[in-house]
Amino acid sequence: MALFCPKKIQLEELKQQMGTLLKEPNALTPPEGLATGHAPLDQFLLWKGLPKGELSCLMGRPGTGATTLWIQTAQKTIEQKKWVAWINSASQLMPANLLVQKVDLNRILVVQKPQTHQQLYWITQELISSNLFETIGCHLNETPQKFPHHYLKKLKNLARLHKVALVFICNYTGSSQLSNLRSSLFSLILHFQKNEIQVRRALHRPTPTPIQWRLQNADFMYQLTDGQTPFMR
Amino acid sequence: MRILCINLQTDKHPSCAEAFLCLSPRVHYRAPHFIFVDIASTSLLLGGERQVLEHAFELALKISPFAQVAIADSAPAAQIFATYHQKYLSHAGASTNEIASFTLSSLLHFEGLLPWPSEREVEAMLSLFQLIGLRTLGDLKNLKLESLRERFGELGTTLWKRVHSVEKQTVSPLLSQEPLVAYSYFDDPVDLVPILFHKLKPSVEFLFLRLEGLSRFAERLTLRLFCEYSGQRQEFHIEAAGPSRNTELFLTLIERRLESVSLENPIREFEIEIFDCPEKVTQLDFFEPRDRNEDQWQKLVSILGQHEVNMGFLQTEAHYMPEDSFSLVKKFPHLHQPQDQISIIDEALQVKRAYGKALNAAPRPSLLLEKPEPLANGKMKDYKFLTSIPTERIEAAWWDEAEERDYYLAASYCGALVWIFQDRMSGSYYLHGYYD
Numbered sequence: 001m002a003l004f005c006p007k008k009i010q011l012e013e014l015k016q017q018m019g020t021l022l023k024e025p026n027a028l029t030p031p032e033g034l035a036t037g038h039a040p041l042d043q044f045l046l047w048k049g050l051p052k053g054e055l056s057c058l059m060g061r062p063g064t065g066a067t068t069l070w071i072q073t074a075q076k077t078i079e080q081k082k083w084v085a086w087i088n089s090a091s092q093l094m095p096a097n098l099l100v101q102k103v104d105l106n107r108i109l110v111v112q113k114p115q116t117h118q119q120l121y122w123i124t125q126e127l128i129s130s131n132l133f134e135t136i137g138c139h140l141n142e143t144p145q146k147f148p149h150h151y152l153k154k155l156k157n158l159a160r161l162h163k164v165a166l167v168f169i170c171n172y173t174g175s176s177q178l179s180n181l182r183s184s185l186f187s188l189i190l191h192f193q194k195n196e197i198q199v200r201r202a203l204h205r206p207t208p209t210p211i212q213w214r215l216q217n218a219d220f221m222y223q224l225t226d227g228q229t230p231f232m233r
Numbered sequence: 234m235r236i237l238c239i240n241l242q243t244d245k246h247p248s249c250a251e252a253f254l255c256l257s258p259r260v261h262y263r264a265p266h267f268i269f270v271d272i273a274s275t276s277l278l279l280g281g282e283r284q285v286l287e288h289a290f291e292l293a294l295k296i297s298p299f300a301q302v303a304i305a306d307s308a309p310a311a312q313i314f315a316t317y318h319q320k321y322l323s324h325a326g327a328s329t330n331e332i333a334s335f336t337l338s339s340l341l342h343f344e345g346l347l348p349w350p351s352e353r354e355v356e357a358m359l360s361l362f363q364l365i366g367l368r369t370l371g372d373l374k375n376l377k378l379e380s381l382r383e384r385f386g387e388l389g390t391t392l393w394k395r396v397h398s399v400e401k402q403t404v405s406p407l408l409s410q411e412p413l414v415a416y417s418y419f420d421d422p423v424d425l426v427p428i429l430f431h432k433l434k435p436s437v438e439f440l441f442l443r444l445e446g447l448s449r450f451a452e453r454l455t456l457r458l459f460c461e462y463s464g465q466r467q468e469f470h471i472e473a474a475g476p477s478r479n480t481e482l483f484l485t486l487i488e489r490r491l492e493s494v495s496l497e498n499p500i501r502e503f504e505i506e507i508f509d510c511p512e513k514v515t516q517l518d519f520f521e522p523r524d525r526n527e528d529q530w531q532k533l534v535s536i537l538g539q540h541e542v543n544m545g546f547l548q549t550e551a552h553y554m555p556e557d558s559f560s561l562v563k564k565f566p567h568l569h570q571p572q573d574q575i576s577i578i579d580e581a582l583q584v585k586r587a588y589g590k591a592l593n594a595a596p597r598p599s600l601l602l603e604k605p606e607p608l609a610n611g612k613m614k615d616y617k618f619l620t621s622i623p624t625e626r627i628e629a630a631w632w633d634e635a636e637e638r639d640y641y642l643a644a645s646y647c648g649a650l651v652w653i654f655q656d657r658m659s660g661s662y663y664l665h666g667y668y669d
Contacts, residue, residue: 063649
């Protein structure tokens with residue numbers, strides 16, 4: 001009994017058979033992203049910025065610069081006459097800082113702190129579904145793992161449908177949180193540390209990868225740029 | 234004269250005529266289900282009689298699924314066409330000839346604004362005409378006025394005038410007197426929200442059709458649900474971000490509102506009342522003029538506002554305390570930009586420096602805590618002050634015994650930059666913000 005032997009196909013023949021399904025390398029476009037303005041990070045990421053239609057998580061101790069990265073991204077988005085939204089937690093965005101960073105306050109919608117997780121989830125849903133915002137920043141005092149899994153999944157599907165960059169900015173207080181984080185739902189996880197950003201997860205990129213990051217607002221305090229001060233070592 | 238007749242074929246409330254005010258101010262409702270609209274002066278403005286007919290048909294179908302419409306030279310002729318045709322446009326000046334071919338039985342529908350006083354008398358007339366060999370309405374033209382008057386009295390005179398199109402039936406402007414209220418009673422009480430919403434929807438759509446015709450906006454919608462037991466009732470007020478006639482928006486708001494309603498006590502009847510206001514031309518505050526996302530903004534603001542979610546734009550306030558230096562406003566924010574006053578008196582240049590001008594560029598944290606967090610001695614060790622003297626001192630006037638604060642920048646070992654202040658009255662330190 002003869003065994004079935006598949007016919008050998010040459011590569012060129014296969015390419016002809018696939019026809020228009022194949023794309024030329026120069027026709028490939030990366031998925032859309034919102035530029036953050038921090039060149040080393042933008043160049044490293046596949047989306048050249050924060051990914052649109054995906055969930056991102058910016059983790060770090062308060063004061064390490066996670067919110068500023070989102071604000072810089074929002075500023076660049078607003079410059080293109082688009083809208084952004086922000087959901088407060090116990091900490092609120094301060095307009096004086098936004099004005100210094102040249103953010104047009106007419107284009108950033110701010111929602112006060114929701115009472116419960118459920119309300120936060122509902123508000124985020126409504127903001128995404130409204131099709132008005134390019135990016136929505138949500139400040140959390142804890143990691144997103146406090147959210148039920150199906151909430152995050154639904155938000156991800158909604159963000160993908162409406163092409164919105166949903167960014168959670170959360171406090172990071174211990175390494176255990178990183179391992180418990182439902183990393184598969186987040187396309188981008190950044191961990192803000194003293195002088196660098198650790199890219200913990202980024203699609204199609206080797207991780208973890210450190211990216212140079214300067215302490216924010218350091219230019220008005222020479223001690224912060226000095227590097228010689230004992231406590232900064 | 235050109236008359237549009239809408240035959241709804243099912244008995245409807247006279248207020249349904251208001252939905253057709255968008256076609257002409259001259260609208261007349263005649264029971265049980267006829268609406269006559271004088272479109273002689275308005276058809277050209279609306280794109281011609283064919284467009285008017287199509288638009289009227291669309292509107293009529295929203296009120297009754299069996300509606301029929303027709304345009305003719307007179308109201309009686311229009312009624313006959315609307316009875317026997319779904320959509321009919323009679324040529325100008327030719328209606329009399331076009332109805333001539335209709336059979337005598339259509340005489341019962343040859344009424345217009347003024348119905349026959351007695352159907353039995355008309356049927357008696359019909360029997361007589363058929364007996365003498367008349368077959369069509371056109372044959373009635375051969376009868377003389379004196380003969381008809383002698384035989385049938387006023388009825389005969391009316392018949393002669395209608396057949397020869399000399400009867401004057403003028404459609405007067407419709408004055409709205411009915412309140413925008415809808416009521417319905419359920420034979421079986423409803424205890425499921427989707428079913429309740431399904432039953433509410435036609436009433437809401439009908440009220441908004443009337444609003445459209447009246448060219449008015451809905452400011453607020455009140456929904457009253459009367460329960461089956463114990464005479465209980467539930468009342469809700471539905472308000473959009475601003476007055477509007479957007480039916481979809483209000484239906485969405487009602488649906489969202491009903492999701493939180495408990496129907497343990499089933500609903501037996503409901504009442505919907507709309508508080509209307511004149512149409513406004515000015516833009517709402519939340520969006521720029523001619524913004525194509527206007528409807529989406531209004532929907533988002535209305536839905537979040539309905540659930541009492543506090544949202545808006547950040548507005549800087551002229552207050553020295555950081556936590557009071559901004560607020561959330563619904564309108565586009567107005568930025569306080571203190572500027573030096575420069576005046577030229579003769580050849581002298583006088584510059585009056587604006588107080589607090591440099592504060593705009595003062596370093597402020599990106600995140601401000603809602604309430605300053607007191608720092609105990611243990612927590613103070615985690616932070617290193619970058620300066621021995623405060624970077625900023627904020628205090629009220631000397632006669633005001635309010636708080637006085639010295640602000641410092643501090644950094645932690647892990648690179649966090651924070652904003653700490655010392656209360657000069659108590660000497661305690663508080664964490665107020667993060668340069669995050």
